[in-house]
Amino acid sequence: MAISVKVMERPVGEVSYVRATLKGLALTLKHLVDPHRVTIQYPEEKWDLSPRWRGTHRMLTTEDGKAKCVACGLCPTVCPANCIKLVPGEDEVGNRYPLVFEIDEFRCIFCGYCQEVCPEEAIHLGRHYENAEFNRARFVYDLERLTAQTHPVSTLWDPADPRGE
């Protein structure tokens, strides 16, 4: 039995590729002359981050360059990802001070609870996203590294709209 094929009749004006091609070319031509651009020329150009951006941590320091942290233990307690390791001890003048303070940035979920709970305003999330390393171990930030960071810190909420309305 011979196979019969029904040939549809389509209006040439609607199915022709010529029309679509011209449409596409017109759009390209429009972008060529229009100065509006979406792409950013990273790394020469960088995004403006939101003040609430939550990136890798930074430990703020007092005027004499010591970490503000008093090793109270609230951030390891509140941390839902269990990524903060803290061993409290005393510094040279007998003040409570962290002997070990390490954040595993791989484990961190960047919730910002540590910054929110900190009574000394010491640990902060950073407005920062360039974290590439050659070595996995380098993603465990110790106290020295955390205090050496200089990037701006997160405000966690928009100062103009603190309630998020």
Next chain:
Amino acid sequence: MVNLTIEGRTVSVPEGTSILEAAKAAGVLVPHYCYHPGLPVAGVCRMCLVEVEKMPKLAPSCATAAAEGQVVHVFSDKALEARKGVLELLLINHPLDCPICDQAGECELQDYTFQEGRADSRYREPKRFNPVEDFGGDVLFVANRCILCTRCVRFMDDVHEAPVLCVSERGDRAMIARTGDEGLTQPWAANVVDLCPVGALVSKDFLNKARAWELDRTASVCTGCSQGCNTVLETRDNVVVRQKPRANDAVNQFYLCDVGRLDYRWMNRTDRVESPKIRMHDVLSMVDWSIAMREATRLAEGRRAYVVASPRLSNEALFLLKRIITKTGGEGVFRCATGPEAPLPGVEDLSLRADRAPNVTGAERLGFTRRDGDPFAGLRDGDLLILADEALEGLDVAAARRAGAVVVVGTTLPVGVMPHVVLPIANVAEEEGTFTNLRGRVQRFLQAKAAPGLARPSWYALADLATALGTPSDDCQLPSAAFAALAASEPAFRGLSYERLGLRGAPLADAMVGAA
């Protein structure tokens, strides 16, 4: 007996009981600072104010006796408002340094402020400041945190009977001070750290070591002496970081001496035997438990067992050793370190005892002979010497060479003796068991941390060893079962069981009447 109603619950208490204690019996906790059941009533903190119907003013419940027909409201608006005011005044000079305070998490000031206090302070003036002072002993005084409840002063005056603390100055300058230069060097002085409801008196040993909420707490018994004070072992990350007293009216009330309190570091030793070993070609090689047991069976063939046990072993372990001794017609001895006695004057029959081991009575009751000088005196040529948790420190071990074979059941290797078989066991913090204190009170301790490597609880290792040496001990497959077997075969322990002991212990059947 008087009947009264507290927060809608009726209770009946003996005459003379304070409202605060009556409320406790009714299951209501009245907030308080200066009141402590072990100390005389002072009524200085005003925190326990409650409303008693038909009384014109609020009454301090610690110092008001419960009376027939009283109706007490602990959480009425009037009482809550008054306590809120008290808390606000207590906090005006408090530094609010909870983040760096060791008491945070177990602080009554924190708890009650959270429960009933104001959310903010109206005090705008500069706070009073006094420097931190070292009170001697294990105690550090952080004056700023003090709320002047005077529990420490009353403990040193009335319980320790060594009046070295006082309240000096008056009014808002008042502070706790030492009366002389002596300080808190008395043997029981560190109890003021536990008594202090806030972080004013803190332990130097525990300072900045851990936060209260990170600790796991396990009921235990102090191993410092034969008094057998009830304690709590507090661990973090499998390390014992602190030992605190646990209340038991029959033994230590609320107290623990400084020697016992600081006697926990050895529980964290890292130079432990972690696997069974046997001697091969004059070196110790790690082997499996079953191979070590087979070797023990081979060595014990036809030999008399001579056991040198430690009085730090539990009743269960000593009982299983006794089985081995009885089977082979052997002998069991122990030695015990001694030190000066140090009684706590205000409490009857409570003292740091001369025998510095927890289970001397248990060892004696189970037929072990005390030989402090030379534990090897009875050792005969060719005996099977079993060293049970006895490291032989400070002993002349030449006599031990008479032994035909040496089996070590211990946490560490003994000094100067080359064993044939080594069976690693858990220490007191790592196993369950019981001790018998010098008044014949049998008390349980529970497991606080994990044992290292292949080490097994002492009752487990010794039940296997007893089986290997020809006394089947299949009836001891749990510490409770080992204790049941002990109770069944020893008349003194008859009628006792883990259920019966609970966490407060029970006296032996023939223990001295009236003694703790």
